[in-house]
Amino acid sequence: MVKEHLDSSISLAQIEALITIVDYGSFTAAADILGISQPSLSRRIRALDRILGVPVFRAVGRDMVLTELGRSIIPAGRRALREMAAIGVTASSNRALTSGSLRIAGLPSLVAGIMPEYLGPFHRRHPGIRIEILSVEDHDRLVEALRLNRADLAFGVNQRIPADLTGHSLRDQQFSAVVSQDLNLGSEVQLDADILNSLTLVTLPQGTSIRRITDEVYRNLKAAAPRLITTTQRDALVNLSIATGGITMVPRVLASTAQIFGGQQIPLDLSAARPLGIFYRREEFGNPALEKFIEYM
Numbered sequence: 001m002v003k004e005h006l007d008s009s010i011s012l013a014q015i016e017a018l019i020t021i022v023d024y025g026s027f028t029a030a031a032d033i034l035g036i037s038q039p040s041l042s043r044r045i046r047a048l049d050r051i052l053g054v055p056v057f058r059a060v061g062r063d064m065v066l067t068e069l070g071r072s073i074i075p076a077g078r079r080a081l082r083e084m085a086a087i088g089v090t091a092s093s094n095r096a097l098t099s100g101s102l103r104i105a106g107l108p109s110l111v112a113g114i115m116p117e118y119l120g121p122f123h124r125r126h127p128g129i130r131i132e133i134l135s136v137e138d139h140d141r142l143v144e145a146l147r148l149n150r151a152d153l154a155f156g157v158n159q160r161i162p163a164d165l166t167g168h169s170l171r172d173q174q175f176s177a178v179v180s181q182d183l184n185l186g187s188e189v190q191l192d193a194d195i196l197n198s199l200t201l202v203t204l205p206q207g208t209s210i211r212r213i214t215d216e217v218y219r220n221l222k223a224a225a226p227r228l229i230t231t232t233q234r235d236a237l238v239n240l241s242i243a244t245g246g247i248t249m250v251p252r253v254l255a256s257t258a259q260i261f262g263g264q265q266i267p268l269d270l271s272a273a274r275p276l277g278i279f280y281r282r283e284e285f286g287n288p289a290l291e292k293f294i295e296y297m
Contacts (some may be wrong), residue, residue: 015077017044078149101130102289105145106155113253158277167279176255177266193223200246201225214249
């Protein structure tokens with residue numbers, strides 16, 4: 001629980017309460033993350049309102065929305081919390097990582113399939129580090145999460161990394177096609193233009209890396225999907241493609257669920273892959289947990 005003060009009136013605990021509500025979308029979720037009761041959280045916000053003289057939230061129906069003042073203090077509040085947290089971790093644990101926090105953002109398929117193999121050993125070695133995982137939908141939102149200090153580290157596609165971020169490469173993520181077993185294509189089938197030209201394609205919208213790889217497979221095989229079903233839900237691609245008698249192309253970690261729904265995988269050429277990496281910001285006050293986690297990469 002944060003007790004240090006930004007000045008004689010506004011406490012870091014109040015700023016922490018405000019930012020946690022913004023990041024997690026509700027008073028209930030924020031109270032759970034902070035490990036305090038919801039009434040205690042509400043008292044922090046009311047105290048902040050009294051000190052500022054203007055509310056930081058306003059009610060819109062059942063939702064609480066940031067006021068203009070609330071939005072304006074978020075960036076400075078994040079910087080203050082991160083700097084104090086880094087100082088506190090360094091002083092209290094002498095970089096032994098017995099306390100502190102690490103916030104990790106990632107694309108949904110990477111959160112499910114790649115991140116655990118790195119996060120698991122780290123947590124077993126340093127169980128005192130509080131870990132928060134944020135799933136975001138695309139590369140631009142990963143970059144935004146880092147720049148807005150919503151995350152310390154991001155798992156994403158190792159392409160188009162901005163100059164203000166530092167990146168390290170991981171391995172490539174291989175893809176498979178998924179079709180229904182009802183099509184009776186056989187266990188040794190190879191994907192070709194005849195298959196692609198005959199099946200409905202179930203995929204994500206344009207602009208996503210999964211869709212980009214899918215379109216490349218069609219171009220390479222000189223094929224065109226006769227029908228298209230698009231969804232923003234990655235987790236629905238496998239089930240939808242099987243249920244509709246269509247085809248989808250997803251990372252193999254997602255394709256591995258095909259058999260559960262009555263489908264089969266068709267491995268794609270090694271060129272149908274996306275290079276994975278981690279990226280992060282180097283800041284004036286480094287996060288010891290981040291530095292140690294990078295050593296596991």
